[in-house]
Amino acid sequence: MTLTRKIEIELKGDTERDLEKAFEEALRRIKDGNLVGSDSTETGSFSFASGNEGAEADVFQSVAELSSFLFRITDNGGATFDRYTVTFSDGSYLGLSGSPSHPQGFSQWGEDIDPRVQHERVEEGVEVDLAIGDLPEGLQRHILFRCNEGLEDFLTDVQALRLKAVATDRDSAEENDGNAKCTGVGIYRGSDGLMVKLDGYPSDDRGPFASAREAVLATLPDEYSLSGPEYHSSLDVMRETTDPAVSAAIADLVAKVIAEESPAP
Numbered sequence: 001m002t003l004t005r006k007i008e009i010e011l012k013g014d015t016e017r018d019l020e021k022a023f024e025e026a027l028r029r030i031k032d033g034n035l036v037g038s039d040s041t042e043t044g045s046f047s048f049a050s051g052n053e054g055a056e057a058d059v060f061q062s063v064a065e066l067s068s069f070l071f072r073i074t075d076n077g078g079a080t081f082d083r084y085t086v087t088f089s090d091g092s093y094l095g096l097s098g099s100p101s102h103p104q105g106f107s108q109w110g111e112d113i114d115p116r117v118q119h120e121r122v123e124e125g126v127e128v129d130l131a132i133g134d135l136p137e138g139l140q141r142h143i144l145f146r147c148n149e150g151l152e153d154f155l156t157d158v159q160a161l162r163l164k165a166v167a168t169d170r171d172s173a174e175e176n177d178g179n180a181k182c183t184g185v186g187i188y189r190g191s192d193g194l195m196v197k198l199d200g201y202p203s204d205d206r207g208p209f210a211s212a213r214e215a216v217l218a219t220l221p222d223e224y225s226l227s228g229p230e231y232h233s234s235l236d237v238m239r240e241t242t243d244p245a246v247s248a249a250i251a252d253l254v255a256k257v258i259a260e261e262s263p264a265p
Contacts, residue, residue: 012045058148058152059147059148059151063240066132068220068223069088069220069221069222070087070132070237071087071226072086072129072233072237073130073134073237075127076121076127076257077127078258079126079257081106082106083096083097088147090225091181092113094109095108096142107142115226125253128253129233129237130235131233131235131236132237133242134250155216161189165187166188168189173187173197174186175198178222180221180225183216183220185219186198186219190207193209194208194209195208
């Protein structure tokens with residue numbers, strides 16, 4: 001399946017020749033990979049914009065698609081307002097309250113988390129590991145929304161094949177080396193769709209992908225991009241059902257936090 005692009009060009013001029021010149025210049029810029037542009041002279045002008053038909057609105061269409069991009073989730077039992085720490089394999093993290101979508105809730109991104117520190121807090125018993133299924137459905141939906149929100153502009157750029165997001169060929173593409181900062185890196189236009197450049201030969205690359213969404217997903221880091229297994233979650237973080245043992249651990253931690261905050265008799 002090949003990519004479909006719709007390009008709309010508006011031309012203005014005093015004569016047919018003016019229109020032809022404006023069209024030739026617009027076409028030259030499109031061939032150079034500029035999928036949005038405009039210019040004018042004393043006798044004519046042009047503007048154009050491009051986009052993919054049937055463009056998807058979200059990179060992640062379900063919680064399951066977070067997959068290995070979701071690194072670890074921990075809960076401090078309510079010791080702080082940002083009770084939950086949701087860490088991703090690019091080192092970013094979300095601090096969330098129990099009702100982050102509420103006007104008085106908390107939902108804030110952070111960068112460059114130290115996975116060792118998060119691991120030590122679990123080992124010390126001040127936080128517990130969670131799987132995505134241990135969170136209320138409202139929190140799961142919020143995490144999905146925030147991840148898509150963060151990638152919205154980049155997905156639009158890939159859908160429009162803008163040069164800042166999609167290279168015109170493999171030689172001009174940056175290599176996606178799989179490190180923690182590789183999101184969106186290495187996408188280029190192939191003969192049969194979008195590709196992601198990896199180390200090695202062209203046959204080693206990922207793709208072809210028929211949609212921008214699939215190409216972006218193929219660039220994401222995984223849990224080993226952020227750290228070795230010693231700092232990974234003790235749980236299967238993508239488990240989508242609740243675990244009674246985890247629920248009991250949360251209840252114990254909440255009770256401990258309440259007891260510590262209660263005034264001494």
